[in-house]
Amino acid sequence: AVCVVGNVAAFSVDVSRRDAFKAAIGGAMTAAVPAFLATQPASALVEEETPRIVTRMGGLLEPFQDGPRSIKMMVPSGWNKFEGEVGAYDIKWQDLVDPNENIKISSTPVKSTTASIGVLGDVKALGExxxxxxxxxxxxxxxxxxxxxxFYKFDFLISDGTHQLLQLCVCKGKLWSIDASAKDKRWGKREELYNNVLGSFMPKLA
Known part of the structure; x- marks a missing residue:
């Protein structure tokens, strides 16, 4: 499955994240999804359950729930919240002082037969x-x-000095992406908060 990802222009400068995800799950790869899922259930790769994170970190995080989108998570207290920018994100939270410190959520529809992010192959190979x-x-x-x-979670250090966590999952017919970024020199101050935010994200309310 990983070889298919090589055709995906994910995160490239000329293809939006939304279009890239559509290419990853749709197109030529879609035909292989039903057969893959028939032989390997979504839970086959990870059998042990990890509890959802709900810590408030002493007030640094607060609960957030979006009924229409059916998502819930912990988000940074006091950060600016922005609603969707087409082709870029569904929701964004941004630090009041440094706009480089932000968290973005995006989603795109996938085929009904796509039940797990596992169809994209091994997590490390996909990350590379x-x-x-x-x-x-x-x-x-x-x-x-x-x-x-x-959930697949990746930690990237980008050439422009940005440090980023990226998390992907599939739930109820959508591919969800949540990424949290900061300049590398500030990463030590944001890493724990970002990991707790990503660990709290749940794309269903019940």
Whole structure:
């Protein structure tokens, strides 16, 4: 499955994130999805459940829920919130002082037969493929299962000095992406907060 990802222009400068994800799950890859899922359930890669993170970090995070989008998560207290920019994100939170410190959520529809992010192949191989397309270094790639949903999480150091966490999952007919960025020199002050935000994200309310 990983070889298909090589055709995906994910995160490239000339293709939006939304279009890239459509290319990743749709198109030529879609035909292989039903057969793959028939032989390998979404939970086959990760059997142990990891609880959803709900810490408030002493007030640094606060609960957020969006009924129409059916998502819930913890978000930074006091950050500016922006609603969708077509082709870029659905929701964004941005630090009041440094706009380089932000968290973005985006989603795109996928085929009804696509039940798990696992169809994109091994998490580390996918992370290396994404890193190579954006002049980035892959620091880590990990997977977890929370409430029956498989999540892939990547840690990238990009050539422009940006440090970014990226998390992907599939739920209820949508591919969800959440990324959290900051300049590398500030990463030590944001890493724990960002990891807790990503660990709290759940694309369903019940």
């Amino acid at each position: 493929s994404l890193a190579s397309k954006r002049s980035a270094k892959l620091i880590s790639a990990e997977e977890r299962q929370t409430d029956g949903i498989l």
